[in-house]
Amino acid sequence: MPKYSCYSICIILLFASKMFGQKKTLQTQFTDEKISIDGKFDEKAWKSAQIATDFVMYAPYNGVPIPPEKKTEVKIVYTNEAIYVAASLYDDQPSEISRELTERDNFATADHFGVQLNGYNDGQQEFRFFVSAAGVQIDVFYTEANGEDVSWNAIWESKTQLTNFGWVVEMRIPYAALRFSTEKKQTWGLNFYREIRRDNQQYNWNLIRNEISSESNQAGILEGIENIKTPTRLFLIPFSSYYLHANKNQKTYGELKGGLDIKYGINDAFTLDAILIPDFGQTKFDNVELNLSAFEQQFAENRPFFTEGTDLFNKGDLLYTRRIGESPSIALADNETVDVYPNTIKLINALKVSGRTKGGLGIGVLNAVTEQTSVEVKNTDTNQTRLETLAPVTNYNVFVLDQRFNKNSSVSLTNTNVTRNGDFRDANVAALAWDLKTTANTFQMLGNFQYSLINDVEDTNGFKSYLEFNKTKGKYRYGIGGSYVSRDYDNNDLGINFQTHYHSFYGNVSYRILKPNKTFNSFKLSLNAASDYENDTGKTQNNYLNIGLNTYNTKNDYFGYGVNSRPFKVYDFYEPRSADDSKFVIYPEFYETWFFYSSNYIRKFAIDFNPTITFLNEKDRMNYGVFISPRYRFSDHLSLIYSFKFSRQNRNIGWVDFDDDGNTIFARRNRITYINTLQGKYSLNANMNLNLTVRHYWSYAVNHDYLTLQDDGTLTDNLIYNTNKNSNLNTWNLDLSYSWWFAPGSQVSVLYRNSSSLFSREYSRQFGSNFRDAINNENLSHVLSISVRYFIDYNTLKNSKFSKSFTKPKERIHF
Known part of the structure; x- marks a missing residue:
């Protein structure tokens, strides 16, 4: 290399270190x-x-x-x-x-x-x-x-x-x-x-x-x-909504609601948010699925109050806000029914206070109260009814302290508390969490310790903890960690946790390019592995070894490829759903491969494509599926996205019932799922939009063979059990909305929604008949709602001519 070229490169590198190594x-x-x-x-x-x-x-x-x-x-x-x-x-x-x-x-x-x-x-x-x-x-x-x-x-x-x-x-x-x-x-x-x-x-x-x-x-x-000062941060957002409800089973009726949101700056750092008489009637619908697992389906939080500014409250990973106002289940005898069952428990009010001091101490308080809700239970044999309390008056509370230091690290203490009126279950959970990084952000240590205390018919307490170390800088990164969960750990009153009584070890390593090359704009190869063990027996509850490749080419099209595997058989202690928590079922090894392609969305036409196939280590067991989603942007105003997802599980094995002798009954079944969604938007301008969201979900599981669970976790054929435990679920949701931000923070929104959910033990393999059932059944409901929210800034109001006309000094009148 010529001498002057070496000098030039040195000068460029010196210039770059000066330019990029210092803060502007x-x-x-x-x-x-x-x-x-x-x-x-x-x-x-x-x-x-x-x-x-x-x-x-x-x-x-x-x-x-x-x-x-x-x-x-x-x-x-x-x-x-x-x-x-x-x-x-x-x-x-x-x-x-x-x-x-x-x-x-x-x-x-x-x-x-x-x-x-x-x-x-x-x-x-x-x-x-x-x-x-x-x-x-x-x-x-x-x-x-x-x-x-x-x-x-x-x-x-x-x-x-x-x-x-x-x-x-x-x-x-x-x-x-x-x-x-x-x-x-x-x-x-x-x-x-x-x-x-x-x-x-x-x-x-x-x-x-x-x-x-x-x-x-x-x-x-x-x-x-x-010499600047934070102004009085007092914002009032009064709102009024009107709902018109209609379905085949009841008369059309209207419902008028109103309420007030308040945002108040307590001082320079802390803010109070409160909602009085909340209204969440226009929030996005849930993507309900046919749930055949031992665990509940987890839903996204769509209520603005519980999504906005909740960073502090997520410290310690204790909060699942969908618990607030959710409708709990009720135990019914075979001869009992409930005609009117509420979808949610009414929220009376909620508030949160959050902020951070000059010294980096974050403080957060969240409180919500729900009302008592009762349902009428009818005995179908005697026609007698009784009033059953579905949920008492309940207070939900979260308290957080989070100390930041070194501009990249923090330690936090979180406490959640649920207090129910009367002789009902109460819960208290606390967590100490830490996120520590080196000065150069090269290494990180994460962890927490959680402790739960439940006051019920029988008081219980338990704990959960994890600790992990990560290298977070450079082309090569890696991490290793472990966790322990005791049997009686329970944060489910205000959080969500699926499994307990296990310990685990996990690790990861990855390589990425930091500069594009002739083929890729970005490239990341990662390897993840983990294994969970039941605490008493040491049996493997879960294990996986996954390899993934994620890349963007020079045209910014995304390509992903991976292999997910469960290299060793597992012992599932939850699927038997037995009061005897020593029962388990053995599930085999599997190997799954997937591919994902997403073309650059800047093109008018783009498409996402994701096929998967899974092989299980049992005869004739194979799962496969495909997701495909084309999208087209007709103009800067109008676009449509269609998505189709299909999956099939052959000879899937899962719990279905307990027989009269107390045996645990499993079934070998085929499960097929179709999900069709359509999203469209037309934007008249930056403040006025029309949106359409349509979703039809159909999933059915057909049981072919019934099996009895043995004490050693194996399954044997059951030729006696003959109850129909097939499952067929159709859900339909359509939202057509118009939104107009007519002033800063002020909005008019109009929503037409129709929806239905239809579950049956009988099934048809015809897509057309299931689609017709979803949109034409007695459960199909229609709601037309109009909501107006108006943003009032105290400072603007204070400085307005209207306000000054009241504060202007008046002439003294002499008599």
């Missing part, structure tokens, strides 16, 4: 000028503001400077009320800028610009505000522990415009949407983000090195903010 700093300035959010940048304050530029690519070519034709320039100024951001995003092909319209908080296939602010500069959390080139807002609360929480919402303003050189963004972020210290002179963490969607390129102002798993630690610095 942007100096902002105060203005008392009124700035209009119009995307024009014609105020004087913008002309003298310092410019943040020299963006650097995050992906796919980590560390490469942004090309001159796509340069990005950002300015920040501040007032006594808000931070203002002006960004000029150059593009050599303005007509090719991706501008898909969507509902709020959906990135879709559009170019984006974002600002990421950390008022404490503690390297662990950020408030992120993004705007698409189509003007759609996305706000995100980011933490190192849980990543991006898109459910968090704030009230802020933005405006975008296309220009002859690219596009521009102007933003106003009020201090009420942020958290920062009370220091006279502020130093904030700051980064900017830009995504050029057609090239699948992502840029940051301050380089985020992809060899390090921590993002917020790699932000730049914002200086110059002085």
Whole structure:
């Protein structure tokens, strides 16, 4: 190599280490000028503001400077009320800028610009505000522990415009949407983000090195903010909803609801959220499935109050908020029925207080109260009825302390408590959790210790703990860990836990490329292994060895391939469902292979394709399935996504019943499942959207042979048992909604929903007849609802002319 080439490379590397090895700093300035959010940048304050530029690519070519034709320039100024951001995003092909319209908080296939602010500069959390080139807002609360929480919402303003050189963004972020210290002179963490969607390129102002798993630690610095105070953070959101219900079994009736959401800033750091007379009637429906397992189906939380800003409450992994207001089961005799069974228990009110002190101590309190609910139980032999309490008045409480330190580590203490009125079960669970990282974010130690105390007919207590070590930096990463769960550990009153009484060991190793090559933009190969053992006998409850390959090619199409295996037979202590917890059933080894392809969504037509096949180490046992989902974007306004999933389990073995002699009966069965979904959206503009979601789920299991479970875990043929235990479940859900954000934080939403669920022991293999049954049966219900929510900011109200007319001094009247 020529000598001058060596000198050039050394100079470039020295320049890169200087440029990328230090945090960038942007100096902002105060203005008392009124700035209009119009995307024009014609105020004087913008002309003298310092410019943040020299963006650097995050992906796919980590560390490469942004090309001159796509340069990005950002300015920040501040007032006594808000931070203002002006960004000029150059593009050599303005007509090719991706501008898909969507509902709020959906990135879709559009170019984006974002600002990421950390008022404490503690390297662990950020408030992120993004705007698409189509003007759609996305706000995100980011933490190192849980990543991006898109459910968090704030009230802020933005405006975008296309220009002859690219596009521009102007933003106003009020201090009420942020958290920062009370220091006279502020130093904030700051980064900017830009995504050029057609090239699948992502840029940051301050380089985020992809060899390090921590993002917020790699932000730049914002200086110059002085003498600002958090305004009174009092937001009132009154709402009113009207529901019109109809189905074949009852008369059409209307229902009017109203309530109030309150958000109040107790001080600079802590916020109170409360809902009085909650209404969750327009939340997304659950994807109910035919559940033949020994465990309940776990559902996603769709209620906004329990999804927004819950980062603190998830510390210790004790909280499953679907417990709050869920409808518990009731034990009925064979000759008893319940005509009207509530889907949920009514929530009376709920509140949460959360925040973090200057010293990094996070404090969170969540409380919710549900009402007493009773059902009428009828004896079908005597026609007599009795009133049975389904759920008493119940108080749910969560308390969290979380101490952050070293800008990348934390230790937390969490306690959950469920208190039921009267002689009903109470529960208390506590957890100590830690997440410790080295200064360079190279190694991590994770763990927790959980303790449960149940007050019931018989009091019990138990514990659960795990500890793991991970290498979190570089091309090669690995981890190892273990856990222990005692027999009587139980967090299911306010959490969810499926298995107890076992100990486990697990590990992983992975390799990834940090720079694209001629074939791949990204490439990751991973190996995971684990084994669980029952505490008393040492029998293997579970084991797996999985190999996975995940890649993006140079056209940003995704390819995934893997092999999942259970190399050794397992002893399942849960499927027998017996009061004798020493009973188990032996299940064989299996090997599963899968492939996943997802074409780049930037294309008008894209498709996801995922076939799987599983071989079990028993005669004629094989499972297979396929998922296929084409999508088409007709325009920036209109798109449709269709998904089809099919799976078949041949000669699946599972529990079905107990016979009259107390024997545990299993069945050898074939199970077939079809899931069809259709999602469509039409966005009139950035604030007005129409959405359609349709789902038809059909699954049936046909029992061919009945088997008796033996004490040694094997199964023998049972030629006597002949009860029909086939299962056939059809569910149908259709949601058609219209949403209009007519003012910041204020929304009108109209929803038409029809749904049904039909379970039967009889079945038909004809798809058409099952589909007709799903949409044409006595259980099919129709609901039309209209909801209006109006956002009231105390500061705006206080400064309004209407308010001032009441506070203006009046002339003294003399008599």
